[in-house]
Structures are given as structure tokens and as C-alpha cells.
Amino acid sequence: MSLQLGQIVDALGGRLENGDRHLQIDAIASLEDAGPQDISFLSNPKLHLQMQASRAGCVAIGPRVEAEARKRAGAYLVVDDPYLFFARLTQLWRRHHQLRPTPAGVHPSAVVEEGARVHPTASIGPLCHVASGAVIGEDSVLTSRVTVGAGCVLGRRVLVQPGAVIGGDGFGFANDKGRWVKIEQLGGVRIGDDVEIGANTCIDRGALQDTVIASGVKIDNQVQVGHNVEIGENSAMAGCVGIAGSAKIGRQCTIGGAGMILGHLEIADNVHISAATVVSRSIKQPGHYTGFFPIDDNGRWEKNAATLKHLHALRDRIKALEQTQKNG
Amino acid sequence: MSLQLGQIVDALGGRLENGDRHLQIDAIASLEDAGPQDISFLSNPKLHLQMQASRAGCVAIGPRVEAEARKRAGAYLVVDDPYLFFARLTQLWRRHHQLRPTPAGVHPSAVVEEGARVHPTASIGPLCHVASGAVIGEDSVLTSRVTVGAGCVLGRRVLVQPGAVIGGDGFGFANDKGRWVKIEQLGGVRIGDDVEIGANTCIDRGALQDTVIASGVKIDNQVQVGHNVEIGENSAMAGCVGIAGSAKIGRQCTIGGAGMILGHLEIADNVHISAATVVSRSIKQPGHYTGFFPIDDNGRWEKNAATLKHLHALRDRIKALEQTQKNG
Amino acid sequence: MSLQLGQIVDALGGRLENGDRHLQIDAIASLEDAGPQDISFLSNPKLHLQMQASRAGCVAIGPRVEAEARKRAGAYLVVDDPYLFFARLTQLWRRHHQLRPTPAGVHPSAVVEEGARVHPTASIGPLCHVASGAVIGEDSVLTSRVTVGAGCVLGRRVLVQPGAVIGGDGFGFANDKGRWVKIEQLGGVRIGDDVEIGANTCIDRGALQDTVIASGVKIDNQVQVGHNVEIGENSAMAGCVGIAGSAKIGRQCTIGGAGMILGHLEIADNVHISAATVVSRSIKQPGHYTGFFPIDDNGRWEKNAATLKHLHALRDRIKALEQTQKNG
Numbered sequence: 001m002s003l004q005l006g007q008i009v010d011a012l013g014g015r016l017e018n019g020d021r022h023l024q025i026d027a028i029a030s031l032e033d034a035g036p037q038d039i040s041f042l043s044n045p046k047l048h049l050q051m052q053a054s055r056a057g058c059v060a061i062g063p064r065v066e067a068e069a070r071k072r073a074g075a076y077l078v079v080d081d082p083y084l085f086f087a088r089l090t091q092l093w094r095r096h097h098q099l100r101p102t103p104a105g106v107h108p109s110a111v112v113e114e115g116a117r118v119h120p121t122a123s124i125g126p127l128c129h130v131a132s133g134a135v136i137g138e139d140s141v142l143t144s145r146v147t148v149g150a151g152c153v154l155g156r157r158v159l160v161q162p163g164a165v166i167g168g169d170g171f172g173f174a175n176d177k178g179r180w181v182k183i184e185q186l187g188g189v190r191i192g193d194d195v196e197i198g199a200n201t202c203i204d205r206g207a208l209q210d211t212v213i214a215s216g217v218k219i220d221n222q223v224q225v226g227h228n229v230e231i232g233e234n235s236a237m238a239g240c241v242g243i244a245g246s247a248k249i250g251r252q253c254t255i256g257g258a259g260m261i262l263g264h265l266e267i268a269d270n271v272h273i274s275a276a277t278v279v280s281r282s283i284k285q286p287g288h289y290t291g292f293f294p295i296d297d298n299g300r301w302e303k304n305a306a307t308l309k310h311l312h313a314l315r316d317r318i319k320a321l322e323q324t325q326k327n328g
Numbered sequence: 329m330s331l332q333l334g335q336i337v338d339a340l341g342g343r344l345e346n347g348d349r350h351l352q353i354d355a356i357a358s359l360e361d362a363g364p365q366d367i368s369f370l371s372n373p374k375l376h377l378q379m380q381a382s383r384a385g386c387v388a389i390g391p392r393v394e395a396e397a398r399k400r401a402g403a404y405l406v407v408d409d410p411y412l413f414f415a416r417l418t419q420l421w422r423r424h425h426q427l428r429p430t431p432a433g434v435h436p437s438a439v440v441e442e443g444a445r446v447h448p449t450a451s452i453g454p455l456c457h458v459a460s461g462a463v464i465g466e467d468s469v470l471t472s473r474v475t476v477g478a479g480c481v482l483g484r485r486v487l488v489q490p491g492a493v494i495g496g497d498g499f500g501f502a503n504d505k506g507r508w509v510k511i512e513q514l515g516g517v518r519i520g521d522d523v524e525i526g527a528n529t530c531i532d533r534g535a536l537q538d539t540v541i542a543s544g545v546k547i548d549n550q551v552q553v554g555h556n557v558e559i560g561e562n563s564a565m566a567g568c569v570g571i572a573g574s575a576k577i578g579r580q581c582t583i584g585g586a587g588m589i590l591g592h593l594e595i596a597d598n599v600h601i602s603a604a605t606v607v608s609r610s611i612k613q614p615g616h617y618t619g620f621f622p623i624d625d626n627g628r629w630e631k632n633a634a635t636l637k638h639l640h641a642l643r644d645r646i647k648a649l650e651q652t653q654k655n656g
Numbered sequence: 657m658s659l660q661l662g663q664i665v666d667a668l669g670g671r672l673e674n675g676d677r678h679l680q681i682d683a684i685a686s687l688e689d690a691g692p693q694d695i696s697f698l699s700n701p702k703l704h705l706q707m708q709a710s711r712a713g714c715v716a717i718g719p720r721v722e723a724e725a726r727k728r729a730g731a732y733l734v735v736d737d738p739y740l741f742f743a744r745l746t747q748l749w750r751r752h753h754q755l756r757p758t759p760a761g762v763h764p765s766a767v768v769e770e771g772a773r774v775h776p777t778a779s780i781g782p783l784c785h786v787a788s789g790a791v792i793g794e795d796s797v798l799t800s801r802v803t804v805g806a807g808c809v810l811g812r813r814v815l816v817q818p819g820a821v822i823g824g825d826g827f828g829f830a831n832d833k834g835r836w837v838k839i840e841q842l843g844g845v846r847i848g849d850d851v852e853i854g855a856n857t858c859i860d861r862g863a864l865q866d867t868v869i870a871s872g873v874k875i876d877n878q879v880q881v882g883h884n885v886e887i888g889e890n891s892a893m894a895g896c897v898g899i900a901g902s903a904k905i906g907r908q909c910t911i912g913g914a915g916m917i918l919g920h921l922e923i924a925d926n927v928h929i930s931a932a933t934v935v936s937r938s939i940k941q942p943g944h945y946t947g948f949f950p951i952d953d954n955g956r957w958e959k960n961a962a963t964l965k966h967l968h969a970l971r972d973r974i975k976a977l978e979q980t981q982k983n984g
Binding site: 030083084088091094100126143194196218220234239256257258276295301302321322 | 949
């Protein structure tokens with residue numbers, strides 16, 4: 001696999017300096033790993049020394065570090081946003097070399113039920129199941145072993161990783177003298193355009209109305225999205241996140257790995273939740289929120305955790321000390 | 329899709345007031361969303377103002393709020409338990425309209441091995457795998473892409489959501505000078521009647537004896553149930569819960585999303601564990617137990633988390649202050 | 657199913673005392689459950705009273721408790737490491753009785769794409785998908801509904817439980833004015849020999865280079881391994897663990913259930929992480945590390961959690977008290 005440097009510049013733009021358009025690029029690589037036939041990029045200008053030390057045949061840089069780039073032996077390519085350039089370069093690379101093609105149409109091992117609508121440009125991979133009434137939009141891809149339940153709708157350019165389940169039943173029961181009586185889940189799942197859904201992720205159908213994933217949302221692996229959840233445009237959530245039923249997540253939010261959003265909460269736009277944080281109340285202000293127990297040596301943790309169970313009492317003792325001192 | 333109000337009352341009971349039995353009901357909806365052709369319900373009597381403001385054609389209420397219901401324009405239906413009524417109504421709705429039918433028999437794409445026993449009324453959906461010696465009971469449903477391993481037994485009316493794995497190997501190894509030697513898992517999984525198992529949930533087979541899920545248990549998506557676990561009747565657990573090997577959960581327990589039960593623990597009946605709580609010791613008393621770090625603004629969390637690592641030392645300083653004050 | 661005691665000793669070694677080689681052993685059982693036709697083992701010498709009380713036909717013990725074993729009625733078998741003996745016995749049991757055989761070859765319902773390489777001794781179970789360019793090594797087993805993506809390589813004797821996904825895309829995006837632009841994942845997954853991968857576990861392909869799981873690693877169910885992660889030899893991780901992208905885990909490490917390793921961190925060899933612990937910094941020293949909020953009665957938790965949000969301020973109040981006391 002290779003591309004000439006000139007082909008890359010022609011496809012993605014940028015101003016090439018000190019470079020040979022005919023240089024054969026064999027791989028995209030990190031600054032550390034890159035050799036003379038590789039192209040790399042500097043996304044964090046603070047790491048410009050690493051860039052200068054890199055053996056990369058060409059480095060994509062932002063305009064602010066051009067003076068530093070000039071000092072290195074090889075070529076450099078000035079682009080507006082080197083990380084975005086890198087993303088587009090990976091896309092060019094995959095497309096050009098036809099890596100892991102996703103052919104339009106339904107793989108013979110897939111089960112597409114009567115009454116499902118699959119756009120002719122969509123790709124339904126091996127051992128997928130698309131139930132009756134489901135809709136798979138233009139250029140969408142179910143990679144492998146994906147289930148899309150009855151009445152669930154995927155927009156355009158939706159990419160679903162293997163094992164994902166869209167449209168399992170939401171978890172709803174009424175209690176009848178100790179026994180659980182199922183609330184049939186009569187809603188569906190509606191997914192916008194340009195959404196990615198990770199491997200073995202589940203998105204439940206709504207109880208009465210639909211669970212809604214807006215356009216541009218990116219969901220990593222092993223994520224659980226409960227019934228009636230709404231996720232706003234361009235929000236992203238990392239692996240192992242859980243979003244309980246009826247939670248509403250705003251636009252442009254991010255949730256770190258294993259973050260948990262409890263049910264019926266509302267999260268405003270532009271809220272960023274750290275990994276492993278439990279969101280137990282609605283968040284109305286944009287910002288960065290965190291809550292997990294800091295890791296420690298096990299022995300120290302045991303002591304501190306034991307003391308934590310008396311924290312409220314400690315506060316009272318501090319109050320009493322203050323009172324006595326004040327009075328004394 | 330529609331049902332006449334009278335059909336609903338005839339099927340599910342209740343006393344209809346101010347209502348026309350011929351009113352055509354087009355949907356079940358929340359009080360907020362319901363229009364004149366919809367039926368709704370009031371499960372929390374405190375929200376009776378919302379009920380009075382609802383445009384619903386009919387509202388199911390408990391007897392205690394009948395005075396308030398009389399004030400609204402539309403019909404109301406007095407039932408013992410409106411939420412339970414709602415659950416049964418969703419079942420009626422689905423059945424009447426034949427939504428997502430689960431036909432008895434084995435889908436042609438499913439793999440049912442020789443030596444498996446599938447009751448003729450059970451439904452084995454697309455791309456499921458039922459291994460040799462597995463038993464699927466009366467009226468049970470494997471929806472789509474479910475695996476039931478060798479020798480695993482499902483009772484009657486068990487509903488398994490897509491992607492679930494029943495009877496993967498439990499996680500057991502002996503250590504031989506740094507290398508792990510597999511303990512073959514010779515037990516199975518036994519599941520009672522009326523159990524629901526969520527999408528992509530895993531229930532491991534036992535090491536020597538069976539992992540046991542009693543009748544009436546409801547398990548949400550992405551749950552991990554380790555080998556030799558026993559879960560008592562009618563317990564319910566939300567998404568992303570993990571139950572480590574050999575834990576015993578009592579009856580009528582609930583575990584919130586992402587709750588984690590460590591191995592070999594025993595949880596009494598009627599214990600309720602909050603979301604994201606780690607159960608690290610056996611619980612012998614019924615009650616409500618919690619343990620997760622409270623979410624905060626990231627900056628404040630950083631300060632408090634850093635201080636938490638010195639909490640035990642702070643306690644000692646409080647003690648010293650108290651001692652000095654007492655002596656002074 | 658049964659084996660004669662002599663057959664067991666001949667296959668696995670050990671010194672049989674008070675025993676009849678012709679005793680028919682019907683099952684392997686715990687000390688508590690075992691009857692006169694069962695074999696059991698004592699892995700923890702402290703529990704020797706339980707061993708003496710056991711009705712087991714034969715008990716495998718370590719040499720240190722032979723005096724105690726002599727006091728019981730039945731046979732005993734002296735072995736170096738009874739737990740390791742137990743592991744090997746389960747293997748003998750399964751092999752001898754041909755339990756859940758994994759026949760070499762590809763199940764007719766599996767999809768093995770052109771260009772995939774499956775060793776003739778490997779077993780590709782029902783409804784598995786092996787993509788083009790993937791390699792499945794000698795004696796490896798994909799049990800049921802496993803996906804191995806393009807270019808992913810599994811070594812010898814790798815055992816993959818149902819529903820696992822090897823080679824889904826890593827989660828990588830660049831942001832372009834609020835919209836996420838996909839970074840195509842051009843790397844693969846490389847898995848060594850003797851690795852076990854749990855049910856519904858996901859191992860993502862690398863962005864540029866491979867995600868690497870070294871030989872002897874054991875991964876439980878529902879685990880998420882991000883792109884470019886490296887896991888060293890013989891490390892083991894329990895269910896629901898998450899390892900974010902580019903983390904490097906050393907050799908002989910263990911991670912308890914639902915432990916979370918944040919991205920780009922490095923964990924040294926011989927590090928042991930407790931269940932539900934968030935690793936938020938690199939760990940350079942071997943040892944045992946923990947960090948989760950201790951469970952408590954919900955009411956007490958609420959008080960302590962509320963106070964925790966003011967912990968840093970409490971520390972300042974203690975300081976002030978100390979200062980005043982010192983000055984007074």
C-alpha cells in the first residue's frame with residue numbers, strides 16, 4: 001500500500017514545503033514510529049521537539065510551528081488543523097486501497113425480513129438481522145452480526161459495529177404483589193444521519209414513543225442506551241457508558257468511558273462528563289463534571305474508605321471544636 | 329392501530345366514567361403527550377394537576393383521585409393500580425395489533441443442534457444458536473442472535489433479548505507458576521419461568537454445579553452474571569450490572585444500573601442496591617444501600633478527591649485537636 | 657459420567673492413600689456437596705476441618721495437611737497444588753466424557769470470507785464471522801456467534817466465547833467545528849497463544865498499528881479493550897472491565913470486575929487492581945491498588961456524600977483550628 005505525497009496534497013490540500021511530490025508514502029505513522037517513507041502529523045504544537053526529531057518523510061503541521069518544522073531535514077505540509085488532516089488522510093488511505101470494503105447490498109447470510117426497507121446503497125453484512133418495518137438509510141453499514149428491530153429507523157451514513165442491538169425491549173415492569181408485569185415496549189428507535197454505534201452496544205426501543213439518537217452522534221462499544229433516551233446532535237460517548245431510561249442528553253456533549261447517567265435526567269448542551277462518573281442529578285450548566293473515587297494503594301484506600309463512612313460525624317466534631325474554641 | 333374504549337374496559341376491567349365506550353383510542357400516551365384519541369394514566373396521585381390538564385380522551389386513575397378526575401372534561405377509568413393497568417394495556421395493545429409477533433418454531437437461519445429440546449410453542453428467532461442438550465421451555469422466546477449453550481435449561485415464558493449469551497464458560501483458572509490453567513466449566517445454567525434476559529447480557533455456566541436464575545427474575549441489558557451465581561425469585565437488575573461468581577442474591581431484590589456485586593457474597597431478600605454501587609460485603613438486612621462518589625464540578629472534585637486521600641490523617645488531626653482542647 | 661479413581665491418578669499423578677483404585681467417581685464436587693462417589697479437593701489448608709467433615713469418596717490435598725486427612729474415613733490423594741490438580745481434573749473430565757466437543761473445521765452456518773486463513777485444527781462454531789485476511793491459529797476455537805474482523809490474527813489455542821467481537825473499529829474522531837470526522841482505523845488486532853476471550857467482549861482494532869494481546873492473557877465477559885491497547889503476558893481481567901485506548905498493561909497483572917483503565921496510561925508488571933477501581937494515572941510500582949466508594953445504608957451514604965463535597969473546606973477548617981490552638 002502506498003500513495004505519492006503529491007496525491008495526498010491534491011486530495012486533501014495543504015502547502016507542501018521541502019518536499020518531493022513523487023515521494024512514495026507507505027504508511028501513516030506517529031512521529032515516533034514514522035520512517036522516511038511515512039507521513040506523520042503534529043496535533044499538539046507543544047510537542048514540536050518531537051516533530052523535529054521525527055524521521056518521518058513528511059509531517060503535517062499547523063501554521064504556528066512552521067519555523068520549527070523548517071529546521072528538520074524532511075518535508076512538511078502546512079494545514080489548518082493537523083489532527084483533522086490526519087482523520088481525512090486515514091479516510092483517503094482506506095478508500096484508495098479499498099481496505100475492508102462494505103459492498104452495497106445484503107450479504108447472503110443476513111436475514112432481512114419482509115417489510116424491512118434497506119436502501120440499495122446500504123450494506124448489510126454477514127449474519128445481521130433486520131426485522132420487519134425497520135429502515136436502513138442511504139450508505140448506511142451494518143458491519144457484522146447486527147440486529148435492527150422492528151420499526152427502527154436508521155438515517156444516512158450510519159455505521160454500526162458488530163454485535164450491536166438496536167431496538168431490544170426497554171426495561172419496564174409494573175409490580176403486582178411482588179411479581180413483575182411486563183410493560184410492552186411499543187415505541188421504536190430513530191437514528192439520524194452520520195451516527196456511529198459501537199460493537200455490542202444496545203439501544204432500546206421506547207415504551208410509548210421512540211428512543212432518539214440525533215445526527216452526528218458517536219457511540220463507542222458496550223454502551224447501554226435505555227428506552228426513551230434522547231441524545232442531541234454531535235454528542236459522543238466512550239465505551240461502557242450507561243444511559244438510563246428517559247434521560248435527555250444535549251448537543252455537543254461528551255461522556256467518558258463507563259460514565260453513568262441515571263434515569264429521567266436532563267443534561268444541557270456542551271456538558272462534559274469524566275470517565276466513571278455517575279450523573280445523579282440534571283445538569284443545566286455547560287461545563288466539566290467529575291465524580292469517581294481516587295485510586296490509591298489498597299492499604300491507604302482501606303483506611304480512608306473506612307473513615308469516609310464517618311465523614312459526617314467528623315464534620316460535626318470540627319463544628320464542636322470551632323464552637324468550643326470560639327467560646328473559650 | 330386503534331381499540332375502542334369499551335374493548336379496553338372489557339378486557340382489563342375498571343369503572344368507566346364520563347366516557348363513551350365507542351371512543352376510538354389510537355394510542356397509549358403520557359399525560360403530557362396524550363390527545364383526545366389517546367388513553368393515558370396517572371400512576372403518581374401527587375401529579376393530579378397534570379392529569380387535570382391532560383388532553384387525553386381517557387385517563388386511568390386510582391380511586392383516591394376520583395374527585396380531581398371529575399373536574400376534567402374527558403373520560404376517566406377507575407382502576408386499582410393505574411401503573412399495573414398501564415402494563416396490562418400495553419400487553420393488550422401489542423397482542424390485539426399483532427405487533428412484533430414471535431411465531432412458534434425455529435427460524436430457518438437459527439442453528440438448533442441435535443440433542444437440543446425446543447418446546448413446540450417456543451420461538452427461536454433469526455440467527456440464534458441452541459446447543460446440544462439445551463432445553464427451551466413452553467412459550468419461551470429467543471428473539472434474535474441469542475446463544476444458549478449445551479445443557480442450559482430455560483423454563484416457560486422466558487424472553488431473551490437479542491445478543492444474549494446463556495452458558496458461556498465461567499471465568500476460572502488455577503495459577504501454575506505464572507501461567508493460567510483453565511478450570512473447565514462443567515455446570516450449566518438453569519433459568520426458571522417468566523424470566524426476562526436483556527440484550528447482550530451474559531449468564532455464565534457454573535464450574536461444577538449450575539448457575540441458577542429463579543422464576544420471575546428480570547435482567548436488563550449488558551448485565552454480566554458469573555458462574556454459580558444464584559438469583560432469587562422476582563429480583564430485578566438494571567443495565568450494566570455485574571454479579572461476580574458464586575454470589576447469592578435473595579428474592580425481591582433490585583439492583584440499579586451498573587451496580588456491582590463482588591464474588592461469593594450473600595444478599596438477603598428485599599435488598600435494594602442503588603445504581604453504580606459496589607457491594608463488597610454480604611448484606612443480611614433488607615434495606616436500601618448506596619455507595620458512589622457524588623458528581624461535582626471537575627475543579628471541586630479534584631480538590632475534594634485529593635483531600636480524600638488524606639482523610640484518615642485528617643481524622644487523626646481532629647482527634648489531636650479534641651485532646652488538646654480537652655487538656656487545655 | 658464416571659472415571660475410576662485409578663484412572664485419575666494415572667492421568668494426573670499424586671499419591672493415593674486409604675483408597676481403592678477401582679472406586680467409581682461420578683462427579684467432581686466441593687467439600688460440602690461431595691458424596692461417597694465424588695472427588696473433592698482442599699485448596700485452602702485452613703479449611704481442613706471442612707475436609708475432615710466431607711463425605712467425599714476422595715479428597716485431593718497438599719502434603720501439609722496429610723495428618724488431618726488421615727483422620728477422615730475416606731481416601732485422600734496427596735498432590736503438590738490441589739487447586740491446580742482440580743483445574744487439570746476438570747480438563748480430564750471434559751476430555752474423557754467428550755463434553756461440549758469443539759470439532760475442527762467450520763460450521764456450515766459460519767461465514768468465513770475469502771482470504772481468511774483458518775488452521776485445519778481450528779474450530780469455527782455456528783454463526784461466526786471470520787473476515788477476509790483474518791487468521792485463526794492451530795487448535796483455536798470460536799465457540800458461537802463470534803466476529804473476527806479483517807486482518808486480525810489469533811494465535812494457537814485461543815478460545816473465544818460467544819458474542820465476542822475482535823476487530824471492531826477503535827473509537828477515534830477529529831472535531832471539525834462541532835462535527836466529528838472519523839479517523840479510519842487502519843490497524844488490526846494481534847492475539848498470542850493460549851488466550852481466552854469472554855462472551856460479548858470487544859477488542860478494537862488499532863488506529864495505525866495493532867492492538868496487542870500477549871500470550872496467556874485471560875479476559876472475562878463484557879470487557880472493552882480500546883484501540884492500540886497492549887496487554888502483557890498472563891495478565892487476567894474479570895468481567896465488565898474497560899481499558900481505554902492506547903493503555904499499556906504489563907505482565908502478570910490482574911484487574912477486578914468493572915475496573916477501568918483510562919487511556920494512554922502505563923501499568924507495570926504485577927499490578928493488581930481491585931474491582932470497580934478507576935485507574936486514572938500510570939502505575940509504575942507492582943502492588944495492589946483500590947478506589948471505590950464504600951457501600952453504606954442509603955441514608956448514611958447521603959449524609960457522607962453531601963459532606964464529601966465540602967471535604968477540602970473541612971480540611972481548611974481543621975488547619976485554622978490547629979493554627980488558633982497553636983497561637984492560643
